[in-house]
Amino acid sequence: MNLLDNTKDRYIKDLKAGLKVEWYYKCVEVSKKTKRDGGLYLALELMDKTGRIPAKIWDNVESCLKLLREGKVYKITGYVNEFMKKKEIKIDSINPVSPGAKDYNEADFIEQASFDTEALFKQMIDTMKANIKNDHLVRLIDLFTQGYEEKFKTHYGAQKIHHAYLGGLLKHTSSMMELALFIGRHYALDTELLLIGVLFHDLGKAFEFTISPSVNLTVEGGLLGHLVIGNRIFLELSDRIDGFPEDLRVKIQHLVISHHGEKEFGSPEVPKTAEALALHVIDLLDSRINIMKEAVRDAETGGPFTDYLYPLGRRLYIEKNDEKK
Ligand SMILES: [Fe+2]
Ligand SMILES: [Fe+2]
Numbered sequence: 277m278n279l280l281d282n283t284k285d286r287y288i289k290d291l292k293a294g295l296k297v298e299w300y301y302k303c304v305e306v307s308k309k310t311k312r313d314g315g316l317y318l319a320l321e322l323m324d325k326t327g328r329i330p331a332k333i334w335d336n337v338e339s340c341l342k343l344l345r346e347g348k349v350y351k352i353t354g355y356v357n358e359f360m361k362k363k364e365i366k367i368d369s370i371n372p373v374s375p376g377a378k379d380y381n382e383a384d385f386i387e388q389a390s391f392d393t394e395a396l397f398k399q400m401i402d403t404m405k406a407n408i409k410n411d412h413l414v415r416l417i418d419l420f421t422q423g424y425e426e427k428f429k430t431h432y433g434a435q436k437i438h439h440a441y442l443g444g445l446l447k448h449t450s451s452m453m454e455l456a457l458f459i460g461r462h463y464a465l466d467t468e469l470l471l472i473g474v475l476f477h478d479l480g481k482a483f484e485f486t487i488s489p490s491v492n493l494t495v496e497g498g499l500l501g502h503l504v505i506g507n508r509i510f511l512e513l514s515d516r517i518d519g520f521p522e523d524l525r526v527k528i529q530h531l532v533i534s535h536h537g538e539k540e541f542g543s544p545e546v547p548k549t550a551e552a553l554a555l556h557v558i559d560l561l562d563s564r565i566n567i568m569k570e571a572v573r574d575a576e577t578g579g580p581f582t583d584y585l586y587p588l589g590r591r592l593y594i595e596k597n598d599e600k601k
Contacts, residue, residue, distance in 0.1 A: 287326040288323065288324050288327040288329045289327045290326070291363060292356060292363075294355070295355070295356045296353075296354075297352060297354055298352070300324075300349050300350070300351055300380055300384065300385075301329075301331075301349065301350065301365075302350075302385040303322060303346060303348060303350060304322070304323050304328070304347065304490045305320060305321035306319070306320050306321075306341070306346060307319050315337075316338075317333060317337060318332065318333040318340060318344070320367070325385065325386060325388060329365060330364040331365035331366070331367050332364060333370070334366070340367075340370055343370065343372070344370070346492070348489070350370045351371045351380075352369075353367070360583075363576070389441075390442075393429040393430065393442075393443045394429070396446055397425060397428070397429050397446055397450075399450065400446070400453055401417065403454075403457070404453070407457060407471060409468070410524075412514075412517055412519070412520050412521065413524075415517050417472075419516060420475065420476075420479075420513060424479065424509075427482045428446060428479065428482060429446055430443060431482045431487060432444045432445060432485075432491065433445045433448040433566075435485050435491050437563075438566045438567045438570070439566055440491075445478060448478065448566070449475065449478065452474045452477075453471060453474050456470045456554070456555070463550065465551050469524070469527055469528065469551050470531075470551045472528055473528060473531030473532065473535070473551060474558070476506050476510045476532050479509055479510075480501070480507070480508075480509065481502045483496055483502075484496070484497030484502040485497050503535070503536065503543065503544075510528060510529065510532060511525075514528075527549065527551070530548065530552055531549075531551060531555050534546060537556040567587055568588070572592055582594060
């Protein structure tokens with residue numbers, strides 16, 4: 277049986293080494309690279325609603341480069357190869373989608389969240405409201421919801437590395453919210469302050485990079501970064517609340533701008549309150565555990581260890597029952 281007779285086998289999650297492909301994929305990343313002999317090749321990242329796969333173009337590099345735009349769908353002909361134990365497509369030809377192509381379905385390239393973002397957002401706001409009594413902060417949460425709910429629900433948690441998927445920012449923030457509740461109570465911290473710090477800490481990411489048509493740093497993101505952007509949004513919202521206490525405003529700003537923990541990691545100030553330190557540690561814990569879980573889940577090494585993970589500076593052990601879980 278020709279596997280390609282079956283439409284489902286054209287989706288990225290179903291591609292197997294050795295298969296010929298002649299199908300539509302969205303190009304989300306393209307970069308020019310140098311071969312050992314000094315010639316050029318193109319490294320691409322392709323996606324559809326089922327996943328992502330790397331791809332390479334070895335011939336006609338200049339003409340392909342002229343045609344390729346990140347965020348656009350192309351009809352791609354090539355073969356699925358295995359390189360360093362990972363699947364990739366070796367592209368033979370690439371063509372724009374012909375107008376009215378019957379086998380092309382736009383919905384195949386719209387990334388979908390793997391969980392109910394609506395419900396998780398509501399749960400996060402309900403948790404905050406149940407634990408925050410300060411009227412100014414309750415008003416702040418309402419203004420946040422009015423202005424940023426849609427963007428916050430769908431944005432990625434990072435461009436790459438951790439929570440880099442639709443709804444990732446929400447997943448990361450709401451997970452940190454649970455940790456903040458526990459840690460705030462355990463150490464008798466100002467839990468209301470800590471929860472607000474969690475809410476705003478990565479909000480700037482929604483403007484630091486775009487996720488559609490492709491993941492790309494914005495000018496504001498590249499020049500200011502998400503700490504400064506998040507701080508600005510917090511100031512804009514709190515300015516709209518009559519009588520917002522100045523000392524509270526400064527403490528929240530401190531949480532947002534110090535959450536990377538060290539000046540060399542982009543924080544203009546190191547955490548100088550227990551709540552700011554707690555926010556930094558919770559953020560680190562949640563992002564690192566997520567990196568570990570995703571790396572073990574996606575490992576294609578077949579061995580007892582993952583590939584080397586640069587953000588963590590190590591390879592991770594894959595327990596037998598973790599494999600292909
Ligand atoms: Fe951050
Ligand atoms: Fe974060």
